[in-house]
Structures are given as C-alpha cells and as structure tokens.
Amino acid sequence: MQIKHFFRPITFIVYFFALTLTASLSWAQFYFAGEDGYRLWLKYDELQDQTRKKHYQKQLQSVLVEGQSPTSEVIRQELSYALRGLLGKALPNKTSIANHQLIVGTPQNSSLIAELQLAELADLGKEGYLIRKQKVRGKTVTVIAANTDIGALYGTFHFLRLLQTQQSIDQVSIVSAPKMDLRVLNHWDNLDRHVERGYAGQSIWDWHKLPDYQEQRYYDYARANASIGINGTVLNNVNADPLILTPQYLEKAAALADIFRPYGIKVYLSVKFSSPQLIGGLKTSDPLNPEVQRWWQEKAKEIYSIIPDFGGFLVKANSEGQPGPGDFGRSHAEGANMLADALASHGGVVMWRAFVYANEKNEERSKQAYSEFKPLDGQFRNNVLVQVKNGPIDFQPREPFSPLFGAMPKTPLMMEFQITLEYLGFSTHAVYLGTLFKEVLDSDTYAKGAGSSVAKVIDGSLFNNNISGIAGVANIGTDRNWTGHIILQSNWYVFGRLAWDHQLSAREIADEWVRMTLSNDAEVVATVTDMMMDSREITVNYMTPLGLHHIMDEGHHYGPGPWIKDLGRDDWTSVYYHRASPSGIGFDRSPSGVNAVEQYFPPVRDLYASPETIPEEFLLWFHHVSWDYKTRSGRTLWDELVHRYYQGAADVTAMKNTWNSLQGKIDPYQFRQVQMALGIQEKEAYWWRNACVLYFQSFSKKPIPTGLEKPQGTLEEYMKLKFPHAPGQGK
Numbered sequence: 177m178q179i180k181h182f183f184r185p186i187t188f189i190v191y192f193f194a195l196t197l198t199a200s201l202s203w204a205q206f207y208f209a210g211e212d213g214y215r216l217w218l219k220y221d222e223l224q225d226q227t228r229k230k231h232y233q234k235q236l237q238s239v240l241v242e243g244q245s246p247t248s249e250v251i252r253q254e255l256s257y258a259l260r261g262l263l264g265k266a267l268p269n270k271t272s273i274a275n276h277q278l279i280v281g282t283p284q285n286s287s288l289i290a291e292l293q294l295a296e297l298a299d300l301g302k303e304g305y306l307i308r309k310q311k312v313r314g315k316t317v318t319v320i321a322a323n324t325d326i327g328a329l330y331g332t333f334h335f336l337r338l339l340q341t342q343q344s345i346d347q348v349s350i351v352s353a354p355k356m357d358l359r360v361l362n363h364w365d366n367l368d369r370h371v372e373r374g375y376a377g378q379s380i381w382d383w384h385k386l387p388d389y390q391e392q393r394y395y396d397y398a399r400a401n402a403s404i405g406i407n408g409t410v411l412n413n414v415n416a417d418p419l420i421l422t423p424q425y426l427e428k429a430a431a432l433a434d435i436f437r438p439y440g441i442k443v444y445l446s447v448k449f450s451s452p453q454l455i456g457g458l459k460t461s462d463p464l465n466p467e468v469q470r471w472w473q474e475k476a477k478e479i480y481s482i483i484p485d486f487g488g489f490l491v492k493a494n495s496e497g498q499p500g501p502g503d504f505g506r507s508h509a510e511g512a513n514m515l516a517d518a519l520a521s522h523g524g525v526v527m528w529r530a531f532v533y534a535n536e537k538n539e540e541r542s543k544q545a546y547s548e549f550k551p552l553d554g555q556f557r558n559n560v561l562v563q564v565k566n567g568p569i570d571f572q573p574r575e576p577f578s579p580l581f582g583a584m585p586k587t588p589l590m591m592e593f594q595i596t597l598e599y600l601g602f603s604t605h606a607v608y609l610g611t612l613f614k615e616v617l618d619s620d621t622y623a624k625g626a627g628s629s630v631a632k633v634i635d636g637s638l639f640n641n642n643i644s645g646i647a648g649v650a651n652i653g654t655d656r657n658w659t660g661h662i663i664l665q666s667n668w669y670v671f672g673r674l675a676w677d678h679q680l681s682a683r684e685i686a687d688e689w690v691r692m693t694l695s696n697d698a699e700v701v702a703t704v705t706d707m708m709m710d711s712r713e714i715t716v717n718y719m720t721p722l723g724l725h726h727i728m729d730e731g732h733h734y735g736p737g738p739w740i741k742d743l744g745r746d747d748w749t750s751v752y753y754h755r756a757s758p759s760g761i762g763f764d765r766s767p768s769g770v771n772a773v774e775q776y777f778p779p780v781r782d783l784y785a786s787p788e789t790i791p792e793e794f795l796l797w798f799h800h801v802s803w804d805y806k807t808r809s810g811r812t813l814w815d816e817l818v819h820r821y822y823q824g825a826a827d828v829t830a831m832k833n834t835w836n837s838l839q840g841k842i843d844p845y846q847f848r849q850v851q852m853a854l855g856i857q858e859k860e861a862y863w864w865r866n867a868c869v870l871y872f873q874s875f876s877k878k879p880i881p882t883g884l885e886k887p888q889g890t891l892e893e894y895m896k897l898k899f900p901h902a903p904g905q906g907k
C-alpha cells in the first residue's frame with residue numbers, strides 16, 4: 177500500500193525559488209504532502225476523537241484472525257494495517273486465546289467459531305457474514321464469522337467501516353449477505369491501454385508488462401473492490417480485441433486473476449464473436465457450425481487450465497458494427513447458448529448484452545432492444561444472463577427504466593449502469609450517481625402488479641431466477657486518484673454498496689463515503705452529503721431538463737451539441753431526439769407517435785401515454801409539446817425549459833461556493849482538486865445553458881423570461897467549437 181506522495185527535494189528547491197522571486201504567489205498553490213486520493217475510502221487515518229479512539233482501543237487490544245488461506249492472510253494484513261492507522265498503535269503479535277477481543281474466522285478454520293454453532297450462518301451463503309458480540313469460552317468478544325474466508329473478508333471490511341465512520345461497536349449485531357450474485361465492474365479498456373469513455377488516465381492494466389510485473393495498484397484495486405463487495409471484473413472493452421483470447425494475453429489475464437483470487441474477485445473477459453475466424457483460422461463463426469462450437473470449447477478448456485475460477489464471457493454482438501450471430505442468420509439466443517455450452521461444465525457464465533439497435537430495422541431506436549430480446553425469453557441456457565442498460569437509449573443523465581426489466585421473466589436480466597460519466601461531464605463534473613442508481617432500482621415495473629421494482633427483477637426475487645447480477649462500467653484509470661476527481665470515487669463506491677444491498681439509501685452511502693474519504697467532521701459530512709445528493713439533478717437541469725436526451729456533441733460526447741444532424745445514422749444525431757421545431761419540442765413516443773409506451777406494463781404505460789399524467793422529468797422523452805404548453809409550475813414549456821437551464825448553472829455556482837466554505841476542514845490537497853474541478857464544471861454548466869437556450873430559442877423565437885440575464889455568446893460561436901482530442905473516444 178502506498179500511502180502518500182513524498183516530499184521531494186527538487187519540489188522544495190523549485191518552491192523556494194518561486195516563493196522568493198514571486199511575492200504574489202499564494203501559499204495555497206503548493207502542497208508538499210497531502211491526501212492525493214490514492215487511498216480512496218481506505219485511508220485509516222488516526223481517529224481524532226480521542227474518547228472514541230480510546231474506547232475502540234480498549235475493545236481491540238488483541239485480534240485473532242483464524243485460518244491459513246491467502247484470504248485469511250489478506251484479512252490479517254488489512255486488519256493490522258487499518259487498526260495501526262486508526263488507533264495509532266500496533267497490535268500485539270501474540271496473546272493467549274483467552275485474551276482475544278476480536279475473532280475472525282469460519283467454522284472450518286476456527287474451533288472457537290465452530291463451538292458457537294452459529295445458526296444464522298445457514299442463511300448467509302458463500303459471501304455473507306455476521307458481526308456480533310458473543311460469549312466465547314466465557315468471555316464476551318466481537319466475532320466476525322462466515323461460511324467462507326471470503327465472507328470473513330467482507331465482514332472484516334464492514335467492521336472496519338464501523339470504525340472509520342465512528343460508530344459504536346459496543347452492541348454490534350449485524351447479519352449481511354449480498355442480494356445479487358454477480359457484482360461486476362466492466363472495464364472498457366483496450367489492450368493498448370486506451371480506455372473507451374475513460375477520463376482518468378490510461379487503463380490500469382499494464383498489458384505490456386504483465387504477467388511478470390505486478391503493480392501495487394492491482395492489489396489496491398482488489399482491496400477497494402473487496403471492501404465494497406465487488407466480486408468480478410471484466411478486464412477488457414466490450415468492443416473487444418480478439419487478441420485477448422490468444423495464449424499471450426490469457427497468460428496476462430491469469431496473472432491478474434491470481435492477484436484478485438484471495439480478494440474474492442473473479443476475472444471475466446469480453447470476447448469478439450468472430451474470434452474463431454479472426455484468431456482461430458476458421459472460415460466462419462456461425463454458432464451452429466460444429467467446428468466453431470468445438471473451437472469455443474477448446475478455448476474454454478484452455479482458459480480454465482490457467483484460470484481455474486474464470487468467471488465467463490461478456491459479449492457485445494450485432495451492435496454498433498460488432499459481429500454477432502445475426503451475421504449468420506442466427507438469433508442472439510443461438511449465439512449466447514453456443515458460448516454458454518462451452519463454459520457450462522467449467523462453471524462459467526455468459527453475460528450477453530441487450531444493447532442493440534440497427535438503422536435498417538426501421539424501428540425507433542428506444543424500442544429495439546425490447547423487440548429483439550423479449551421474443552427470446554425462455555430460449556437461453558441457464559448460465560446466460562442478458563445484460564441490459566438501465567435505460568432504453570444510452571446512459572443519459574436521465575432515462576426512464578428500460579422496458580425489458582420485467583418483460584423477460586424466464587431470463588436472468590443483469591443491470592448495466594455506467595459509472596464513468598460519458599454523458600454527465602466526464603471527470604470534471606461532480607455528479608454522485610447514487611440517486612440515479614436508486615431511481616432506476618426503485619422504479620416499479622408493475623410486471624407482477626405493484627411492488628415489482630427493477631431491483632427485484634435483477635436480484636432474481638421477482639421471477640425466482642437461478643442467478644442474478646449487476647454490472648457497472650468502471651470510471652477507473654491510472655490517475656493518482658483513480659477516477660480523475662475525488663468526488664467521483666463515490667460512484668465506484670456506491671455501485672458496489674448497492675450491488676451488495678440495493679435497499680440502502682443513496683444518502684446513507686454518501687454519508688459513509690464522505691466520512692471515510694474526506695472527514696468525519698459533522699459540518700463536512702452534512703454539507704458534502706447534501707451537495708452529492710443534489711448533484712445529479714443539477715446536472716440534468718443544465719444538460720437535459722424535462723426529458724431531453726442525447727443532445728451532446730458527437731463522437732466524443734463532450735459538451736452540448738443539440739444542433740448535431742446529418743450523420744451516417746439518424747439515431748446518432750441530436751435533432752432525431754429533441755425534434756425541436758417552430759411549433760414545439762420533444763419526441764412523441766406516445767400512442768400517437770412511435771408508441772414506445774406500449775412496451776411498459778400498465779399503469780406505467782398509461783401514465784406515460786399522456787403529457788398530463790407523465791412525471792414531468794420524462795415529458796419530452798415521450799411527448800412532443802408546444803412551446804406554450806402549460807407545465808406544472810404554471811410556466812409555459814419554453815419558460816420552464818429556460819428556467820431549468822438557468823437553475824442548473826446557478827446551482828453549480830452555489831455548489832462551488834459551498835465547497836469553498838469547507839476550506840480548512842478538508843485535507844488541502846483533496847480540497848484543491850475538487851475546487852479546481854468545480855471551476856471547470858461551473859464554466860461548462862454555463863456553456864451548456866447558453867448553447868442550448870440559444871439553440872432552442874432559434875425555434876421557439878421567444879424571449880428569455882424576465883428576470884433572467886441574456887445568455888452569453890452567440891449560437892454560431894458555440895457551434896464552431898471543436899474538440900478533436902477530447903479524451904475517451906471510441907476507436
């Protein structure tokens with residue numbers, strides 16, 4: 177574990193000269209040492225509250241971690257590292273059993289825990305744990321017990337979280353098990369280390385130096401994931417390079433799998449459907465061709481011979497130019513099943529993506545995934561999960577939930593969220609996604625009547641599926657702070673926490689994260705948590721209020737581009753989605769238009785069908801309304817739209833000021849990083865506001881509502897801006 181960036185003599189010399197020569201330079205520009213963000217939420221700095229620290233010290237004078245497995249060793253290391261940090265002193269190495277105050281283990285590796293005959297363990301599965309005060313041989317101790325070493329590791333991290341967030345451990349009694357089986361990060365990382373839609377540096381996988389060079393970062397990545405219950409990682413981009421399946425790269429993937437195994441993390445790979453042709457020398461990749469099937473079976477055998485616990489494949493097929501079974505006249509089910517058969521005997525799964533749309537289909541884009549996949553329900557092998565993006569288009573700042581959730585009862589549907597902020601400001605906009613994730617997970621599909629939430633669909637409880645899962649497109653890169661922005665570390669964090677337990681609230685997770693990452697100071701916690709809770713709605717307001725969507729600039733998706741038109745495909749343009757005209761704005765997906773609402777169950781379908789009953793945040797997603805349409809605030813649509821854009825931008829200024837009020841209460845280096853990013857976010861929020869309002873005004877021909885300043889700049893100026901080297905572009 178690397179702790180801080182160290183004082184370097186050269187920095188000192190440069191600083192000294194700078195200071196003497198330039199009297200006007202402010203101290204605040206330089207930080208010799210400070211929290212650079214590398215340690216994420218696992219900082220374990222010494223507790224400042226002395227009473228609490230002493231209290232913990234008394235209860236943790238001696239710790240026993242049972243077991244000899246690599247995972248037990250990880251638990252031992254983490255506990256000793258964390259307690260040394262938090263409590264400010266090393267634990268004694270050995271004490272007699274009678275003196276232990278914390279015992280971690282399983283009935284298999286600990287006779288002390290076996291003796292307790294903990295009945296609750298029966299319901300906790302392979303990953304659950306319990307933490308509680310318990311009499312052991314006549315003495316009350318804290319016990320962290322699980323059925324497996326991995327469960328004990330998760331329990332340990334939970335226990336440490338209690339200390340990090342300064343909760344009482346006097347009467348601790350916790351029983352916890354994950355609600356979903358597969359809790360997976362999807363890295364859109366290419367083998368040349370470019371990260372598609374990545375805004376935090378390069379890929380953390382140094383493929384060139386693997387398998388021999390094993391970076392410290394790989395271990396810290398595993399620790400961070402284990403601490404929030406993430407148990408799988410797809411190493412490479414869904415737009416997959418077929419080379420990933422060659423022996424050269426499999427050996428590298430195996431090295432990572434070896435590092436991750438003690439942390440309970442399985443490795444998965446994205447595969448290109450045409451691999452049999454591209455690297456196997458076959459003439460076809462037709463899933464019904466026996467030679468193709470044999471090729472995949474041999475490939476699976478080869479993978480499992482070096483990665484015995486390999487998780488399986490993630491597949492993007494017949495989507496955005498990727499090859500797939502459709503190229504051979506076969507269905508998605510036939511393609512997925514062929515791969516599933518190759519993996520089944522080894523225990524692997526296929527995560528088959530439902531993100532498909534094709535120009536030739538002549539069907540409105542938002543409807544296509546449903547039309548293509550719903551008829552296949554019941555045709556997939558039982559080790560296939562269909563991975564569905566949260567909304568029917570593409571990770572927009574706000575989308576209604578995808579109508580596929582609830583529509584395929586016989587198929588385990590896996591959620592795909594995007595943690596990286598491709599459409600919400602890259603890595604310079606502070607947008608906490610906890611509220612977005614919760615909004616989707618809590619949406620009621622009504623598939624089996626009221627109470628059929630999306631969360632219940634994907635955790636498998638609504639339809640009793642045999643397996644369940646959730647994926648998040650990672651926002652991780654080589655930036656020292658991992659995610660390009662301190663606040664955006666919280667999105668990795670909240671994804672893991674909700675994957676474990678979707679009933680937690682976005683606020684309590686934000687609160688936890690702030691305490692562990694920034695400070696336990698009451699003012700910091702309250703202020704930053706509030707800021708985070710509001711942040712996504714603010715971004716929706718300055719980017720895509722009232723149900724607008726897909727109006728960003730083309731290709732790189734950076735900044736506003738409502739004017740984008742005339743691309744290779746209509747459904748890549750902005751004008752296709754907002755349909756602004758002199759008479760009004762919005763996409764008529766109601767029964768009088770393309771009727772996308774028919775894909776939802778009643779009463780959602782009926783609610784969405786009319787502008788009068790639809791929740792206003794989806795108004796322009798489903799309806800084309802006139803500029804004079806009366807919104808619920810009493811304002812006309814035009815006035816409301818402009819107000820929202822203005823409100824969003826003004827709220828970023830307010831957020832920046834709020835952050836500034838915390839100076840001195842947060843580590844200066846962390847503070848400054850966020851402060852600088854907020855400065856960029858503010859500029860860009862006004863850019864979005866001005867560009868969009870001016871553009872839509874060219875249709876509405878209406879004045880800026882009284883009381884609001886005129887937008888700065890001209891539409892022409894905004895339209896001329898070009899960013900050929902914006903980061904994260906697809907290749």
Ligand code: BDP
Pocket residue numbers: 372373414415492496531570571598906
């Ligand atoms: C889009 C991204 C593109 C991805 C695609 C996908 O712009 O880079 O390849 O999603 O999910 O949003 O496959």
